[in-house]
Amino acid sequence: MTPAGQQPGDFSPEQRLREAEREIFARRPEHQIEPSLERIADLAGLLGDPQRAYPVIQVTGTNGKTSTARMIEALLRARGLRTGLFTSPHLTSVRERIAIDGEPLAAGRFADAYEEIAPYVAMVDGRHPVRMSFFEVLAAMAFAAFADAPADVAVVEVGMGGTWDATTVADAAVAVVTPVAIDHTRYLGDTIEEIAAEKAGIIKPGAVAVLAQQQVPAAQVLMRRAAEVSATVAREGLEFGVLGRELAVGGQQVALRGLRGEYHDLVLPLFGAYQAGNAACALAAVEAFGSGNEPLGADLVRDGYAGVTSPGRLEVLRRSPVVIADAAHNPAGMAATAAAVTEAFGFPTLVAVVAMSEDKDVPGILGALEPAAAELVVTRNSSDRCLDPAKLAELARPVFGPERVRVAGRLDDAIEAAVALADEASAGHPGSAGVLVTGSVVTAGDARRLLRGAGSGAAGGEADR
Numbered sequence: 001m002t003p004a005g006q007q008p009g010d011f012s013p014e015q016r017l018r019e020a021e022r023e024i025f026a027r028r029p030e031h032q033i034e035p036s037l038e039r040i041a042d043l044a045g046l047l048g049d050p051q052r053a054y055p056v057i058q059v060t061g062t063n064g065k066t067s068t069a070r071m072i073e074a075l076l077r078a079r080g081l082r083t084g085l086f087t088s089p090h091l092t093s094v095r096e097r098i099a100i101d102g103e104p105l106a107a108g109r110f111a112d113a114y115e116e117i118a119p120y121v122a123m124v125d126g127r128h129p130v131r132m133s134f135f136e137v138l139a140a141m142a143f144a145a146f147a148d149a150p151a152d153v154a155v156v157e158v159g160m161g162g163t164w165d166a167t168t169v170a171d172a173a174v175a176v177v178t179p180v181a182i183d184h185t186r187y188l189g190d191t192i193e194e195i196a197a198e199k200a201g202i203i204k205p206g207a208v209a210v211l212a213q214q215q216v217p218a219a220q221v222l223m224r225r226a227a228e229v230s231a232t233v234a235r236e237g238l239e240f241g242v243l244g245r246e247l248a249v250g251g252q253q254v255a256l257r258g259l260r261g262e263y264h265d266l267v268l269p270l271f272g273a274y275q276a277g278n279a280a281c282a283l284a285a286v287e288a289f290g291s292g293n294e295p296l297g298a299d300l301v302r303d304g305y306a307g308v309t310s311p312g313r314l315e316v317l318r319r320s321p322v323v324i325a326d327a328a329h330n331p332a333g334m335a336a337t338a339a340a341v342t343e344a345f346g347f348p349t350l351v352a353v354v355a356m357s358e359d360k361d362v363p364g365i366l367g368a369l370e371p372a373a374a375e376l377v378v379t380r381n382s383s384d385r386c387l388d389p390a391k392l393a394e395l396a397r398p399v400f401g402p403e404r405v406r407v408a409g410r411l412d413d414a415i416e417a418a419v420a421l422a423d424e425a426s427a428g429h430p431g432s433a434g435v436l437v438t439g440s441v442v443t444a445g446d447a448r449r450l451l452r453g454a455g456s457g458a459a460g461g462e463a464d465r
Helices: 013-025 039-045 066-077 105-128 136-148 192-203 216-228 273-289 297-306 329-345 362-369 391-402 411-425 441-451
Strands: 056-060 083-086 097-101 153-157 174-177 208-211 232-233 241-248 249-258 262-268 313-318 322-325 350-353 375-378 405-407 433-438
Touching: 013 105, 013 136, 039 105, 039 136, 056 066, 056 273, 066 083, 066 153, 066 174, 066 273, 066 297, 083 136, 097 136, 105 136, 105 174, 136 153, 153 241, 153 249, 174 192, 174 313, 192 216, 208 216, 208 273, 216 232, 216 350, 232 273, 241 262, 241 273, 249 273, 262 273, 262 297, 262 362, 273 329, 313 441, 322 329, 322 411, 329 433, 350 411, 350 441, 362 391, 375 391, 391 405, 411 441, 433 441
Parallel strands: 056 153, 056 174, 083 153, 174 208, 208 232, 322 433, 350 375, 350 433, 375 405
Antiparallel strands: 083 097, 241 249, 249 262, 313 322
16 A cells, blocks of 8 residues: 555556555465455455456366466457456466456556555455455455456456355356366365365356366266256367367467357467367357357457467477476376477477476376476476475486486576577487476466566466466
8 A cells, every 4th residue: 555645646656566566465375275255255345346347257177277268358359348357376477467458457557456445455354354365355456457447348267266266256157167187185175076066166056157178077066066056058079179170380270169150270379289178168158158149250269369378388488499488287287288398399309397386296297297308407486385496306206217307496597407408409400309397387487587587576476376
């Protein structure tokens, strides 16, 4: 908040942004969950329930949430709608989490959004035994900013789970569930069924549930929830899906079957079969959101997908050698990343740089990466939750073999070492080796800052979704 006796206009937008960030980040981090919708509902009520000022498409799942949300938003904008987009965590600046019409809030507008709700946040803090968290405050800021815009529709990504996530205070007209896998077991449960049950909480009475292809136990839980609340169900592989895909320069060309028609020759500038599945889910969500039974129109869908981006998801940061950043942070996500890198780039030699949080399934993640990576450099990222590199190396050696594992104390040194290994491996054969920097959203964000100088603000988000 602005210091007593001074007005927001007395400070630059950047100064006000830094102060807002300082206060927000001083709150309980988003990985420390206190399950309840009471705090966010109380704050939303004080703000006039801004989340009810526009229809909402909500996205949950274990992997692919952010990419799917960004594709949904791009298609809605192609339809001429004014959009709000809330995603998490961020890669380089907290402002990324709240976007209007595809653009993150500017520094001054982000500070405005915080300053406008801060007095009400303080009131809610005083009413409850547990103060509002970092994530709850950001969700409220997003809801209020979208109402002020005003947005025609908001695309809202769940932080963790669904039932108790702060974003679920909104009643989504369309609920999208990307593939469910094992992650965040401390809070969501340690079985697919338990995790799916938490995520199923976003499916509200009368909504349309758009379900990506799921493991059978997850699908059963989601379908049961949909039946209980009389939601309409659209399932990938049945009501919609991917008809075909082939590699293309900078991504892939896909054909999709939506809920209202087929769409061919779509250029998707993202890598991996899983991104084609995400695109199918996004298409079905936007079709379900619209009225009538007419297809969206091939040109609209082509335009929407042609410019879509998903930073930190198999993102090429430099060339010669190619260095790619990816936010994979659980075994299922890493398996998809490894398959996509192999398919799209086909490096005879891939050097992986890995830093990850200490609470992750480290052997499972490393096991999924090992078939694709010839060499491994373990290191640390900027999060205080990062696993110590020496401990990570200890866990990696049984998976990769001692001779394939190297340790670097800092990410910049790790990337430099990996580049040197790739250069050595590709001597005389340019382009035959590449570097993949992965293991968490924080790691991907740190790599972007090091290699691109992208953004400022606080590092990467604490939750490693």
